Amino acid sequence: TCNGISISGKLKVVLHNHSLWLKFYGQQTEMILNKPGRRMFPFLVYKIHGMNPVAHYRVFLEIVPVDEYHWRFQDGRWSQCEKTENNMPGNLLYVHPDSPNTGAHWMNKEIKFEKLKMTNNKEATNSENKMILLQSFHKYQPRLGIEEVRYGKHETTSSSFTHSFTFPETEFIAVTAYQNAKLSQLKIKYNPFARGFRESYHSEE
Amino acid sequence: TCNGISISGKLKVVLHNHSLWLKFYGQQTEMILNKPGRRMFPFLVYKIHGMNPVAHYRVFLEIVPVDEYHWRFQDGRWSQCEKTENNMPGNLLYVHPDSPNTGAHWMNKEIKFEKLKMTNNKEATNSENKMILLQSFHKYQPRLGIEEVRYGKHETTSSSFTHSFTFPETEFIAVTAYQNAKLSQLKIKYNPFARGFRESYHSEE
DNA sequence: GATTTTTGCACCTAGGTGGAAATT
DNA sequence: TCAATTTCCACCTAGGTGCAAAAA
Numbered sequence: 268t269c270n271g272i273s274i275s276g277k278l279k280v281v282l283h284n285h286s287l288w289l290k291f292y293g294q295q296t297e298m299i300l301n302k303p304g305r306r307m308f309p310f311l312v313y314k315i316h317g318m319n320p321v322a323h324y325r326v327f328l329e330i331v332p333v334d335e336y337h338w339r340f341q342d343g344r345w346s347q348c349e350k351t352e353n354n355m356p357g358n359l360l361y362v363h364p365d366s367p368n369t370g371a372h373w374m375n376k377e378i379k380f381e382k383l384k385m386t387n388n389k390e391a392t393n394s395e396n397k398m399i400l401l402q403s404f405h406k407y408q409p410r411l412g413i414e415e416v417r418y419g420k421h422e423t424t425s426s427s428f429t430h431s432f433t434f435p436e437t438e439f440i441a442v443t444a445y446q447n448a449k450l451s452q453l454k455i456k457y458n459p460f461a462r463g464f465r466e467s468y469h470s471e472e
Numbered sequence: 473t474c475n476g477i478s479i480s481g482k483l484k485v486v487l488h489n490h491s492l493w494l495k496f497y498g499q500q501t502e503m504i505l506n507k508p509g510r511r512m513f514p515f516l517v518y519k520i521h522g523m524n525p526v527a528h529y530r531v532f533l534e535i536v537p538v539d540e541y542h543w544r545f546q547d548g549r550w551s552q553c554e555k556t557e558n559n560m561p562g563n564l565l566y567v568h569p570d571s572p573n574t575g576a577h578w579m580n581k582e583i584k585f586e587k588l589k590m591t592n593n594k595e596a597t598n599s600e601n602k603m604i605l606l607q608s609f610h611k612y613q614p615r616l617g618i619e620e621v622r623y624g625k626h627e628t629t630s631s632s633f634t635h636s637f638t639f640p641e642t643e644f645i646a647v648t649a650y651q652n653a654k655l656s657q658l659k660i661k662y663n664p665f666a667r668g669f670r671e672s673y674h675s676e677e
Numbered sequence: 678g679a680t681t682t683t684t685g686c687a688c689c690t691a692g693g694t695g696g697a698a699a700t701t
Numbered sequence: 702t703c704a705a706t707t708t709c710c711a712c713c714t715a716g717g718t719g720c721a722a723a724a725a
Contacts, residue, residue, distance in 0.1 A: 299695090302707075306693070323623075387706085403705080418528075418623035443706050444696090451695070460693040463712035504719090507683075511717070592682085608681080648682050649720090656719070665717040668688035 273411075273432040276317075280411060280432040283312040283377045287457060288436045294450045295345050296439035304384030304398045308458045311380040311409055311437060318370030323416040326363040326373060328380055329431075330399050333406040333438060340446035351405070358400045367416045387443065401441045409437045478616075478637040481522075485616060485637040488517040488582045492662060493641045499655045500550050501644035509589030509603045513663045516585040516614055516642060523575030528621040531568040531578060533585055534636075535604050538611040538643060545651035556610070563605045572621045592648065606646045613643045 269292070271285030282288065287309045288296075299305045311328065318324060337348045361383050365372065385399045401407060411432040445451040455464040474497070476490030487493065492514045493501075504510045516533065523529060537560055542553045566588050570577065590604045606612060616637040650656040660669040 300706095308694090455695070458694065459714060461695060461712095462714075464695055505682095513718090660719070663718065664690060666688095666719060667690075669719055 269434070269436045271434065271436075273434060275430040275432060276428075278318065278413060278430050278432075279316040280413075281314040281316070282434045282437070283314050284309055285434075285436065288434070290457070291450065291453055292436040292438070294447060294453060296437075297442045297445055297447065297450050298385060298439045299445070300385055300387040300401055300403055300441050300443055302386060302388040304386045304388075306382065306384055307380070307439075308454060310383065311411070313378045313411055313432075315373050315378060315413070318374050318413075320369065320371035320374070322370050323367050323418070324370060324373055325366040325412075325414040325416050326368075326378060327366065327412045327414070328361045328363070328383065329410045329412055330359045330361075330385075330401065331408045331410050332359075333408050336406075338404050338406055338440050343447075345440065345446075351402070358397055361397070361399055385441065387441075403441055403443050406438065406440050408433060408435070409439075474639070474641045476639065476641075478639060480635040480637060481633075483523065483618060483635050483637075484521040485618075486519040486521070487639045487642070488519050489514055490639075490641065493639070495662070496655070496658055497641040497643070499652060499658060501642075502647045502650055502652065502655050503590060503644045504650070505590055505592040505606055505608055505646050505648055507591060507593040509591045509593075511587065511589055512585070512644075513659060515588065516616070518583045518616055518637075520578050520583060520618070523579050523618075525574065525576035525579065527575050528572050528623070529575060529578055530571040530617075530619040530621050531573075531583060532571065532617045532619070533566045533568070533588065534615045534617055535564045535566075535590075535606065536613045536615050537564075538613050541611075543609050543611055543645050548652075550645065550651075556607070560607055560610065563602055566602070566604055590646065592646075608646055608648050611643065611645050613638060613640070 269289065271282040273280045273282075291309065298307055315326075334347070335351045337351055338345055339348045361380070363378060363380065364382070365378075383399060385401055387401065387403055389400060412429055413432070414429040415427045417427055445454070455461045474494065476487040478485045478487075496514065503512055520531075539552070540556045540560065542556055543550055544553045566585070568583060568585065569587070570583075588604060590606055592606065592608055594605060617634055618637070619634040620632045622632055650659070660666045
């Protein structure tokens with residue numbers, strides 16, 4: 268596991284920024300939730316192989332709850348706490364904006380989920396693409412979905428298969444503020460938008 | 473003509489920023505060409521009515537040469553000059569990035585060609601969407617194309633119709649530098665990205 | 678010379694960061 | 702008091718303007 272490659276049938280998916288994800292995975296990745304919506308960092312980038320170039324596919328992401336427990340960061344460690352009673356709500360599906368599209372299109376270059384946003388606001392409505400609604404202090408596992416789309420005679424859509432791809436190193440805990448200082452230092456180190464917080468920023472050549 | 477509405481069969485298209493285009497049309501619109509590619513301003517925004525919500529359509533733009541003449545700005549006026557000998561080259565087609573999509577999608581909101589870029593560089597290759605290749609000092613007329621897409625049994629695509637919509641007020645002359653000072657003042661007045669050139673910028677409340 | 682195109686630039690728009698302070 | 706969330710912010714990235722000077 269955690270080798271950055273996942274295979275299902277004829278399809279092969281590579282987690283394109285695998286090594287970056289591993290760095291965060293080593294500190295237990297945290298992702299920020301807020302009302303206007305926050306991007307993931309790292310964001311998910313895949314490379315897909317083995318599609319039929321002329322067939323049509325819908326590519327999407329599911330953010331799957333890993334368990335029904337509340338997690339807590341204490342004494343420098345994450346630990347499972349009480350079980351969550353209510354059914355965890357949430358919009359956990361995000362369809363890639365290029366969907367639907369041909370196999371040739373999807374295989375042509377990396378598939379980036381750069382603009383996916385996550386929120387804890389139940390009333391959130393992003394005009395362009397719906398935001399992912401999650402619960403703070405819960406653990407999630409992103410899962411890539413690839414669905415072949417067939418267009419029937421009567422304008423209806425029927426899918427012939429759906430394949431799922433999971434990369435354990437992309438698991439994360441949703442938070443409203445970073446808990447682990449080492450984790451937030453990784454964010455600052457690798458996210459270009461956080462460059463202002465790098466100690467080296469003003470001293471570098 | 474120039475009322476901002478165009479009808480073809482069951483389809484009706486409204487030029488959504490009609491009044492802005494009219495302001496420029498009154499001064500003979502100019503659009504900048506350069507190597508990295510330049511957006512149009514105003515850019516083309518349409519509202520489409522009368523599609524079948526569940527049918528699929530491809531929406532695209534053609535930048536049609538109005539004539540084969542070289543135009544010149546002299547003594548405050550544009551005039552037609554010598555005829556262009558060579559066949560005018562160019563990539564004159566720009567498929568809207570949402571294509572293909574359902575009638576419901578297209579009719580849901582205004583269709584913006586905000587990110588279309590124009591260039592005079594024959595070797596230009598924009599990774600995302602191809603740039604429109606035009607000739608400086610030539611006159612062009614944008615034309616909206618709507619093509620119904622039908623998916624056949626054998627993964628092939630066959631179109632059942634294509635409708636075209638032309639709005640005379642969106643005609644323009646391509647240039648590498650603005651010729652008419654009144655025209656460039658309109659650009660400064662209405663394009664948010666040119667705000668720094670507005671006289672009123674620093675004196676406004 | 679004269680005209681056209683290119684380059685470099687200051688100045689914007691638009692929006693993504695984590696942190697600190699305020700709020701809940 | 703404590704923990705979690707929200708708000709505000711300075712500081713970035715990214716990239717769209719017309720203009721002036723340089724180049725072609």
